[in-house]
């Protein structure tokens with residue numbers, strides 16, 4: 001490796017939150033070196049909003065624990081403590097400069113030895129993440145040519161890329177996430193190493209894979225992330241069901257030679273444009289909404305995709321469980337996938353059915369999904385516009401609650417006992433109320449007497 005210490009002056013000051021300044025000052029007053037390091041320095045140079053701060057220091061972990069008595073010390077053996085900030089983000093990470101020992105499970109080093117900044121930079125993943133910022137002199141310590149790579153917008157592994165990906169396979173996905181979130185390119189040698197190490201991603205826990213993928217899907221270019229994951233041969237390992245959409249002919253196809261895969265890429269990019277702030281569940285539902293097509297296409301001998309949304313819902317259930325999304329998230333993704341074609345039925349729906357659909361928890365996300373799907377196919381926004389305007393009516397308070405004209409007690413007074421018929425009567429009355437065919441309690445009681453009392 002040709003790392004060497006190089007100091008680069010910064011042309012503008014790094015504005016730091018008070019808790020970061022105080023921590024840096026405390027370390028400095030105790031006679032120690034304290035630098036900011038990693039993503040916060042990268043994002044400062046790019047001019048991006050900073051998510052969290054990390055400090056690297058030559059103070060040893062025992063001293064860190066004394067200086068920061070409130071710290072969480074679970075990572076102390078690795079030289080890391082986490083100090084509660086009392087604000088967002090909740091923790092500030094402070095770590096002693098260190099060098100990693102051998103990696104044994106493609107994820108974590110067996111241990112660390114405390115060292116200086118040069119070794120500490122060398123254990124980090126990409127050159128853009130290996131920079132230190134010295135707040136005292138307003139300079140950057142660049143041992144890995146990271147400043148130049150940031151200027152060129154390049155993601156390059158520190159050291160030998162192939163070795164670095166073998167050590168810790170999570171870096172494979174981090175590279176893709178950074179590329180699609182920062183709009184950088186991946187250095188060719190680094191990209192080649194990702195491809196050749198792609199299968200190692202199976203050694204990484206589902207939770208870490210899930211978090212990286214979620215960050216890609218909720219970012220500005222989920223379609224680009226999909227394309228890149230596939231090109232780098234990671235997609236067949238992490239989401240083979242989505243890779244399988246390649247080459248499946250889209251029916252109907254609105255563009256020549258369009259397969260389901262290219263429709264999906266277009267659709268998720270469209271969603272990102274139309275709904276920049278979207279939940280993880282909406283983003284996952286978009287990625288998974290077509291996975292039923294290959295199965296159904298074979299069943300229907302390539303004639304149509306009838307029933308593909310139900311097949312997709314089954315697969316989405318399996319995939320989200322495999323990737324350890326929470327129970328609630330899984331349920332939401334499955335519901336969105338299963339219902340993603342429902343909006344095309346709104347003009348034929350009974351008013352009561354429509355009202356129920358509009359009031360579903362996931363309806364707004366369903367609307368966003370439908371809109372993006374439509375814009376990536378036939379462009380017919382009639383269903384979208386109709387549903388949006390009906391939803392607005394509800395939101396504007398003209399139809400806040402479903403009025404309850406009668407309840408179980410009224411039925412008991414009429415001589416009914418709780419059971420299936422009981423529920424059927426209440427559902428019927430609710431439907432007729434939603435359709436405004438019944439508007440008063442008297443009308444509802446009369447309807448029950450006429451139609452259900454024998």
Ligand code: ATP
Nearest residue numbers: 038039040051052054123124125129130168170171
């Ligand atoms: P962001 O917080 O925006 O996702 P980041 O680069 O700050 O990006 P963190 O996970 O917060 O990522 O890690 C902080 C720093 O720790 C990184 O910038 C990098 O220097 C180092 N780092 C994190 N994960 C790894 C890894 N798997 N291998 C090597 N170094 C890593």
Ligand code: MG
Nearest residue numbers: 039040051052
């Ligand atoms: Mg970070």
